Amino acid sequence: MSITRKRATKKQRAIEILIRLKREYPNATCSLNYETPVQLLVATILSAQCTDERVNKVTPDLFSRFPDAAALAGADREELETLIRSTGFYRNKAKNIQGATDKIIREFGGKIPQQMEKILTLPGVARKTANVVLAHGFGIIEGVTVDTHVKRLSQRLGLTEHKDPVRIERDLMSLLPQPEWENWSIRLIYHGRAVCKARKPACAACGLVDLCPSAQA
Template identity: 50%
Template structure:
């Protein structure tokens, strides 16, 4: 089971906090961006490989400060060794560590997985909880992880996944203020996009961030989504180039070489 086979998205009760007020113009721009992302990433989905909710939870815990590719290399053997939450609970963190040593922070993650699966086995009847509040009681689970599990395993939209890619793109595209916290970035995205699309939009933003609008060496100048919606990474680069050009044009002949000699 993975993203392409995820359940249909649906709402699940009222939100626990108020969302920012957005204008009709902002909504239209967000809708146009969504259409552009859909055109370029029609198959965007969760790239973690899993077959059931508890495997997705484990994989998501492992993915913190790690790549999905690296996690997917480690999880087949891990999932085979521990087929159910009860199997994790009956083991020890050290036994779990043996399968995830290739992943950063593996000791901390092994302890978190063991504790979370133990609680699922003992407090939730062996089933991954389907509410944000219950998921947040599990060790190693913060809001982003809970949103990943709820949206992809159960089709429940109570929040918006904001990882490093989503946060970066939200600010580059002007969907959230440049100084917004992760929590406020999530609220802006929730306000701008239809609730039944929150999980889908997060996948498309993540795919775009991994493939084009990267943190380093972004390919924004060559991508129609970035060009059409004004990714600020491209604008910042242009501004720096303009400043350099102006500095060079204002220099007197020979001034650059004299400055270099003084350094």
């Protein structure tokens, strides 16, 4: 009777965690508001270091004024900055929104490419943003979205030892079946917001305590 038979593997633990989180957050989905893939891309760029709730406060005015890639690319930079200012990093975000939409117009015929390598050439877009747009905009599961919540919870749950989001993503891709990758991210984000908070995790209210090496008594 070996140790490995008694103790659950990381993979088994990951699956059990996902089962429980699906039960707890059955209808979890992307919480950004958008009408088109381009709007989803813009909302996701805006969501860097900012709550989705705040992004959803600026996008109604933003998308009303500049509804598509052409309008965004041609927008007055200062007006755009003013519209997105409250999301923080507004100069970088405005520059990236216009750089990305301009490239979509010029090089991709006005539509967001559905290949990971091509999306990654857009300014201000790395794997986190690309995974969100591919999964929720086009239904293509290319990787695991690793944001601040997915990173923190995956580390606390002992499923990765890495700090680099790309390495964390690789670890998670090896632990979970591909069709569940985005389900994993969405549930961890919900759980991170509601229970496993960065500052003061509510372990007493967490349904994963028996599976979590970081759980506090």
